[in-house]
Amino acid sequence: MTEITGAAAPERTLWSDVWYQFRHHRGAVAGVIILGIIVLAILIGPWLHGVDPQHIDIRARNAQPSLAHPMGTDNIGRDIFAQVLQGGRVSLSVGVTAMLLSLLLGTLVGVLAGFFRRLDGVLMRLTDLFLALPLLPLLLVIIMLFRDTLRGLFGPETGIFLLIVFIIGITSWMQTARIVRGDVLTLKEQEFVLAARSIGTPSHRIILRHVLPNILSPIMVSATLGVANAIITESALSFLGLGFPSDFPTWGRLLFDGANFMMLNPARVIWPGLAISLTVLSINFIGDGLRDALDPRIRGR
Amino acid sequence: MTPETAGEPLLRVEGLKVHFPVTRGLLRRRVGAVRAVDDVSFDIAAGETLGLVGESGCGKSSTGRAILRLYAPTAGSVRLEGREISRLDGRELRALRPRMQMIFQDPQASLNPRMTVGSIIAEPLREHTGMGREEIRARVQELLDAVGLARAYASRYPHEFSGGQRQRIGIARALALNPKFIVCDEPIAALDVSIQAQVVNLLEDLQEQFGLTYLFISHDLSMVRHLARRVAVMYLGRIMELGPRDPLYARPLHPYSAALLSAVPSPDPELEARRERIVLRGDVPSPRHPPEGCVFSTRCPKVFDRCRREIPALRAAGQGRRVACHLVEPEGEPGPDIQQRRSG
Numbered sequence A: 001m002t003e004i005t006g007a008a009a010p011e012r013t014l015w016s017d018v019w020y021q022f023r024h025h026r027g028a029v030a031g032v033i034i035l036g037i038i039v040l041a042i043l044i045g046p047w048l049h050g051v052d053p054q055h056i057d058i059r060a061r062n063a064q065p066s067l068a069h070p071m072g073t074d075n076i077g078r079d080i081f082a083q084v085l086q087g088g089r090v091s092l093s094v095g096v097t098a099m100l101l102s103l104l105l106g107t108l109v110g111v112l113a114g115f116f117r118r119l120d121g122v123l124m125r126l127t128d129l130f131l132a133l134p135l136l137p138l139l140l141v142i143i144m145l146f147r148d149t150l151r152g153l154f155g156p157e158t159g160i161f162l163l164i165v166f167i168i169g170i171t172s173w174m175q176t177a178r179i180v181r182g183d184v185l186t187l188k189e190q191e192f193v194l195a196a197r198s199i200g201t202p203s204h205r206i207i208l209r210h211v212l213p214n215i216l217s218p219i220m221v222s223a224t225l226g227v228a229n230a231i232i233t234e235s236a237l238s239f240l241g242l243g244f245p246s247d248f249p250t251w252g253r254l255l256f257d258g259a260n261f262m263m264l265n266p267a268r269v270i271w272p273g274l275a276i277s278l279t280v281l282s283i284n285f286i287g288d289g290l291r292d293a294l295d296p297r298i299r300g301r
Numbered sequence B: 001m002t003p004e005t006a007g008e009p010l011l012r013v014e015g016l017k018v019h020f021p022v023t024r025g026l027l028r029r030r031v032g033a034v035r036a037v038d039d040v041s042f043d044i045a046a047g048e049t050l051g052l053v054g055e056s057g058c059g060k061s062s063t064g065r066a067i068l069r070l071y072a073p074t075a076g077s078v079r080l081e082g083r084e085i086s087r088l089d090g091r092e093l094r095a096l097r098p099r100m101q102m103i104f105q106d107p108q109a110s111l112n113p114r115m116t117v118g119s120i121i122a123e124p125l126r127e128h129t130g131m132g133r134e135e136i137r138a139r140v141q142e143l144l145d146a147v148g149l150a151r152a153y154a155s156r157y158p159h160e161f162s163g164g165q166r167q168r169i170g171i172a173r174a175l176a177l178n179p180k181f182i183v184c185d186e187p188i189a190a191l192d193v194s195i196q197a198q199v200v201n202l203l204e205d206l207q208e209q210f211g212l213t214y215l216f217i218s219h220d221l222s223m224v225r226h227l228a229r230r231v232a233v234m235y236l237g238r239i240m241e242l243g244p245r246d247p248l249y250a251r252p253l254h255p256y257s258a259a260l261l262s263a264v265p266s267p268d269p270e271l272e273a274r275r276e277r278i279v280l281r282g283d284v285p286s287p288r289h290p291p292e293g294c295v296f297s298t299r300c301p302k303v304f305d306r307c308r309r310e311i312p313a314l315r316a317a318g319q320g321r322r323v324a325c326h327l328v329e330p331e332g333e334p335g336p337d338i339q340q341r342r343s344g
Helices: A014-023 A026-049 A080-115 A117-132 A135-154 A156-171 A174-188 A191-199 A203-239 A251-259 A267-294 B060-067 B090-099 B117-128 B133-146 B151-155 B163-175 B193-210 B221-227 B245-250 B255-262 B269-274 B305-309 B336-343
Strands: B011-024 B029-044 B049-053 B075-080 B100-103 B181-185 B213-218 B230-235 B238-244
Touching: A014 A026, A014 A267, A026 A080, A026 A267, A080 A117, A080 A156, A080 A174, A080 A203, A080 A251, A080 A267, A117 A174, A135 A156, A156 A203, A174 A203, A191 A203, A191 B100, A191 B117, A191 B163, A203 A251, A203 A267, A251 A267, B011 B060, B029 B060, B029 B075, B029 B238, B049 B060, B049 B221, B060 B100, B060 B181, B060 B213, B090 B100, B090 B117, B100 B163, B117 B133, B117 B151, B117 B163, B133 B151, B133 B163, B163 B193, B193 B213, B193 B221, B213 B221, B221 B245, B230 B245, B230 B255, B238 B245, B238 B255
Parallel strands: B049 B213, B049 B230, B100 B181, B181 B213
Antiparallel strands: B011 B029, B011 B075, B230 B238
16 A cells, blocks of 8 residues: 555546546557557548549559559559558448447346346346358348348448448347346345445446446457457458459458458558558557556556 | 433343254255344443454344344344444435444445546545546545555555555445444454554544444454453354453353353463463364354254253343353343352
8 A cells, every 4th residue: 555645636637537547558559549540541641642542554554562552552553552542441440330239239138137137137148149040141141131222221331331330249249148147147146235225226327337447458358359340340241242343442352352462462452451460459559458458457557 | 313212322232132044955945044143142341342242153134134134133123323224225215324333343345446546535525426537535534644644645546555554445435425324344363463453443433433332253262352341142043142341351240151251361371381271172063053052052062951942032241241151040140050159
């Protein structure tokens, strides 16, 4: 324990403490910087680079990196750098949105199942049901059924974006739900939850005030893994021809398209792969730092 | 207290039962029940401390929690200030919460590690009063003063404190709403011996200052002797003996109380040398399958036939004492057997 010197100690706020701890987590700071660079590049890169990712220049196909094409070109002469930048927008937004959706679902189901005994059986059997579903056939069916409707409603790109986010979201929340439920179950028996009950705090506020802040770590871990998972699932869908239209680059699609030309032009695989890895890694580090920063027991060590 | 309930004690518990169902299989078929608390009755007068003692797993904590309605009582009645509370629900129960509070055993587990001390103590205020931010701050500081902690601690986290300090935080939280009645659930069991005295003294001071009534649950017989005016001895979910502290400690009527008290070492070496330890044989039976008749019959050194057939009622035995034992004559002196052992 540290000694305190009377009332002279300055008033600390929660967020200043969190920020202080976060800044001192090297991995997290590095993660923020790398992710920041990637996001910046994706946002303003296409504007600076100024090459249309769809522009076909058949004479410059499979070109080596040069000033005009910093990452070279593909087999029909499209600029890889422009495609990676363009693809990043889609991949990142799909990754983050789908992660948020699955996190929301998973946490909701997990907390309800763990906290309310009556819901436990039903919700966990539902989770098992989802886990047991054969994912790929399900995806095929959903996409076949809803693709055209959604395209008609929101336009080809937004429609497919919503569909993919939705599909990834509702097929990847189960692990989160299980982990969260387990933690809520142990937490619920802690005396401070009992104390809150003896005070008369209603259940929803017990959940918000006492349960959720204490299950942040597994949620954070799920979140960081979820982004990676979503990006990769999106790639798989695109690979099957079920994702975005074929002329619409995403990191996953670039990777799979490039896989056939790996021997001829390794740059086509390396760059999108590197982009995915760096994004996932930096998000992982940020999650790690956030988790530590939000835990007062670790804070200040 | 309302006029028509003036004659009633602050808390009256009658025939309280807490049974936890034991279920098995996919369909959660009920196959039995753990009788944590079985037919417990007692009164606590305003400003009094009732000590509730017994070994681990005898239902002391369950009794306390059922009184505070943290567990749903299976049967029986709990009246606080003349009002039946064992069947209240929802809003009514919540409105009653400020009248009764609890101090928990494990000061580490009873404080949310992610909240500052200030917000922990402020939680009851935020839940039950319409106080503004500044008012709450002022009240939290007042409470920190009352339990002997520095005001600046309000912005710190529980893990930065020692066990005794954490228990003080828990006490401050329990006091926040000016309750009349506090259940102290082994508040000193998890503390160092040197800190125990501090916390007990604090509890005594606060009782005097705020006119509190305690149900003091403990397995520490010496602490109960120090703090309580009356003592109830529990075994396997039932009260074995209930009475004023001094006669109970001087001359326990129930064989179980006698055995329990014989385990307390005496600070006086001469008395200690003469202390006769009554060692009970066997283990406490499972509360799922309590023995027929007297629950203590399986281990009682004075057991006889009737004990195995008939559950002894908690009967008055003079001097305000009540005992659940067939050996004790109603309203009279203990049976010849016990007297003999005491004198010899």
